[in-house]
Amino acid sequence: MQAKKTRRTSVDPIMDTDVAAVADFLSANHNDRVPWAQACSKPPWQVDAPNRGFMLRDGQRVVGTLLALYSERMVAGRVERFCNLGSWCVLPEYRSRSLSLLNAVLGQEGYNFTILSPDEGPQEILSFLGFRFLDTTSALVPNLPWPTLPGRIRISADPDMIENRLAGSELKLYRDHRAALATHHLVLLHGDESCHVMYRKFRYKGAPLFAIILHVSNADLFRRALVPLARHLLIHHRLVSTLVELRLVDQRPRMSFAVTNWPKMYRSANLEPRQIDYLYSELTCVPW
Known part of the structure; x- marks a missing residue:
């Protein structure tokens, strides 16, 4: 009997050298009308971003992504750091590892998180993790x-x-x-x-x-x-x-x-809903 092949998946930050592979994955599995190579690249504003989000890999093959856009903004007289969660796409056979991508993004400390186009399925998970709905x-x-x-x-x-x-x-x-x-x-x-x-x-x-x-x-x-x-x-x-x-x-x-x-959600220890907007996000940078 042939032994069942064990998948060796890893969660890794998306860096500049990974953009082409991530863009190909999203074009093939998420939306082929979006210019992903541009959308995943450095945003048009100045920011010291730690990554472009996180990817799930099986060996060297990209099998899932959760994109992220970062910004630093003045809010009520203080600098606040934001992380906007973008396209969350995982191949069906790897869906059990989807939360590992979300945990990797949310594990970054010191950010206010927004997700401005959550699908219906993840909304309950996001609520459990402390996200609140904005009034839309x-x-x-x-x-x-x-x-x-x-x-x-x-x-x-x-x-x-x-x-x-x-x-x-x-x-x-x-x-x-x-x-x-x-x-x-x-x-x-x-x-x-x-x-x-x-x-x-x-x-x-x-x-x-x-x-x-x-x-x-x-x-x-x-x-x-x-x-x-x-x-x-x-x-x-x-x-x-x-x-x-x-x-x-x-x-x-x-x-x-x-x-x-459509629903929009955020998680923050400091900010109120009125202080959350839709700039510096996938809504401004990803043309669906």
Whole structure:
């Protein structure tokens, strides 16, 4: 009788030299539309990242991954370190080792952890491990060709215009994300007021369908500019609707429908839900 082959699996950090193998694995087993080699590489912001996440290997073959994006940010006057958990993919015959990847990431001390697109299955495990759900109550705004008054609200995607109208921490956010693969930028202008908007496109069957708002720097101006913004996104980007969470804009905009966005979770010893956002994450860097 032939002896059963014993698998020798190991959990290892994903380093720069591993990116090509991890990208090939994710393209073959997770989503072949994502440019994984770019998404797994160094993020567009400056950070001393310990790794790109962790991988499960059988010998030298990649059989599972849990990606991670790291950042350091000023929150309430102190530097906070963040680790955003990304694509968690393990081949079926190795699923019993899935938690070893999660334990490796969470075993890194001193981080606030976020996971912004958890599948339904892992949510119970994450809750048991101390993760809490964010309130993702949202408004869905139809993007219609509304008539607008000329000269009142201006909208620009021009990088020079955005650079000129932003300052301080908001300018840093823009510069950190201007090369992020999944992020699009607009600036809304009204007199001396400005609002920096970051959004990503939701695709269905390969075609862009609606805009998902990730960041709003001026909630009041955003709400006042919603009609021309919806028109701009429809006419210039062929996006038929806009989805924005109420936690980003304080209250439900007019002419919108109440919906619930997909779940998002975080774990932190220091931070409250209002201090958690969607920047420096897979939502800005991984175009699904």
